[in-house]
Amino acid sequence: MRREVLALLPLLVATGCAGQLPLHPGHFIMVHEDGYPLGFVQPGAARLSGGEVNLGSPDVKLDRIGDQEFEEQDVGEILRGIDDYVQKDAAPDRPRRLVIFVHGGLNPYRNGIQRVEQFVGARGEGAKHPAIVSAHWLFVNWNSDLLGSLVDDLCCIRRGDRDVLGGLLTSPFVGAAHLAESVLLAPRAWWYQGENAVDGFVEPGGVRGDVCDVPVVEAAERPLEPEKIASYFLFYPLRALSASVIQAFGTPAWDQMKRRAALVAARIRTMTDEGTAREGAGHILFRRLGERIPREGRWRVGNDPEAEKDLEIFLVGHSMGTIVLSRLLEQFSEMPVRRIVFLGAASSLEDFEGAVVPYLRRHAAANFWGFSLSESDEAREISGLDVYERGSLLVWIDNLFERLNVPGQRTFGRAQNLRRHFSLPPGLERRIFLLRFDGRGRDDPRRHGDFDNPRIVSRILEFAAREACPGK
Numbered sequence: 001m002r003r004e005v006l007a008l009l010p011l012l013v014a015t016g017c018a019g020q021l022p023l024h025p026g027h028f029i030m031v032h033e034d035g036y037p038l039g040f041v042q043p044g045a046a047r048l049s050g051g052e053v054n055l056g057s058p059d060v061k062l063d064r065i066g067d068q069e070f071e072e073q074d075v076g077e078i079l080r081g082i083d084d085y086v087q088k089d090a091a092p093d094r095p096r097r098l099v100i101f102v103h104g105g106l107n108p109y110r111n112g113i114q115r116v117e118q119f120v121g122a123r124g125e126g127a128k129h130p131a132i133v134s135a136h137w138l139f140v141n142w143n144s145d146l147l148g149s150l151v152d153d154l155c156c157i158r159r160g161d162r163d164v165l166g167g168l169l170t171s172p173f174v175g176a177a178h179l180a181e182s183v184l185l186a187p188r189a190w191w192y193q194g195e196n197a198v199d200g201f202v203e204p205g206g207v208r209g210d211v212c213d214v215p216v217v218e219a220a221e222r223p224l225e226p227e228k229i230a231s232y233f234l235f236y237p238l239r240a241l242s243a244s245v246i247q248a249f250g251t252p253a254w255d256q257m258k259r260r261a262a263l264v265a266a267r268i269r270t271m272t273d274e275g276t277a278r279e280g281a282g283h284i285l286f287r288r289l290g291e292r293i294p295r296e297g298r299w300r301v302g303n304d305p306e307a308e309k310d311l312e313i314f315l316v317g318h319s320m321g322t323i324v325l326s327r328l329l330e331q332f333s334e335m336p337v338r339r340i341v342f343l344g345a346a347s348s349l350e351d352f353e354g355a356v357v358p359y360l361r362r363h364a365a366a367n368f369w370g371f372s373l374s375e376s377d378e379a380r381e382i383s384g385l386d387v388y389e390r391g392s393l394l395v396w397i398d399n400l401f402e403r404l405n406v407p408g409q410r411t412f413g414r415a416q417n418l419r420r421h422f423s424l425p426p427g428l429e430r431r432i433f434l435l436r437f438d439g440r441g442r443d444d445p446r447r448h449g450d451f452d453n454p455r456i457v458s459r460i461l462e463f464a465a466r467e468a469c470p471g472k
């Protein structure tokens with residue numbers, strides 16, 4: 001995913017985000033990179049809340065909306081949608097389920113709206129999968145695009161605040177420092193490249209006993225791929241040149257994406273002149289949701305304390321979306337949910353210990369499910385012409401972007417990190433399930449971005465609804 005973005009960046013900048021996309025009000029929120037809520041508006045006209053929207057049109061734009069308007073209109077629409085859902089008859093074999101999905105990094109707003117259509121829209125691929133159709137979906141769409149993150153680092157963000165004047169004045173020096181770093185730290189990037197190459201060609205002999213292998217569907221042999229080996233050596237000089245540049249400029253861009261993820265869930269996004277706290281849009285949403293959940297597995301309809309319906313809540317985060325969820329779990333540790341599901345988590349092992357483990361200890365009915373690619377698939381992921389560093393986004397984070405000082409800062413979603421640096425917390429052995437796809441099955445994800453696919457997500461939801469690892 002990220003390398004296609006790098007390769008097509010000039011085209012994306014030139015063409016913008018043209019094209020009609022349907023809106024599904026009550027199924028998503030839009031969050032600015034500074035954490036405040038956004039809405040689709042037309043100059044001089046009322047806000048758009050339904051129908052189709054052309055994100056490339058000059059007559060339509062995402063613009064800031066007030067917190068009160070967001071809470072009353074957007075969140076109100078979401079709550080009414082859930083009310084309608086829980087009052088309908090549930091399928092006999094499927095409970096009422098609210099799935100809150102937070103996407104990962106390198107996703108501009110257009111991708112978020114497309115995802116809503118895939119899972120909710122009648123024309124979407126999600127309509128083929130019962131686990132998706134029977135659930136009520138809510139998406140937290142935040143701007144994690146690459147270009148905007150680079151611009152924020154170079155020109156806009158200083159000491160955590162948006163400071164355009166100071167950013168512009170210092171941007172030449174910041175850019176020069178990154179260029180110098182790309183030269184001086186190149187040997188470190190090359191060393192990590194070599195380590196990842198070994199990981200890509202050699203699959204570990206086994207996994208830990210507490211990591212479940214997902215049952216293979218229509219297993220197939222995985223023959224040696226000589227063309228990929230040849231490609232590795234043929235294009236290595238280009239990868240060696242690009243790795244240090246990606247490391248130098250990707251690290252601050254990654255920092256900006258983490259800033260954006262944190263502000264989605266911030267309890268205090270900023271303070272008004274009157275001393276009132278302004279919350280992140282995700283924080284506002286979860287605060288209102290929590291008011292409607294009296295206890296685990298129940299939903300209060302409207303303002304009637306006697307009107308309650310069954311509803312189980314799944315929190316699903318993909319890649320950097322798990323960073324957002326970790327912050328929300330810290331802020332709303334009292335809100336009961338049934339399942340926490342991490343897909344290729346870009347959050348750290350420390351994030352898991354600090355957010356998920358305390359939550360599970362507080363809520364005895366909640367379980368955690370974490371899904372990872374096979375170690376070799378994680379390491380050997382290739383896009384385009386194989387001229388950029390191999391490996392998934394998680395490999396890039398661990399090897400190039402994150403400033404690792406302790407093993408706990410490694411990404412939680414890599415099976416290799418779980419095998420080397422993680423042990424199940426005492427007392428939670430039967431409530432934390434770590435599943436690894438081995439990449440041989442017909443429906444196995446082979447790439448980090450596959451965890452966004454409705455077909456894969458549907459299969460994962462079926463696993464996560466269980467009370468034990470598959471086959472146990």
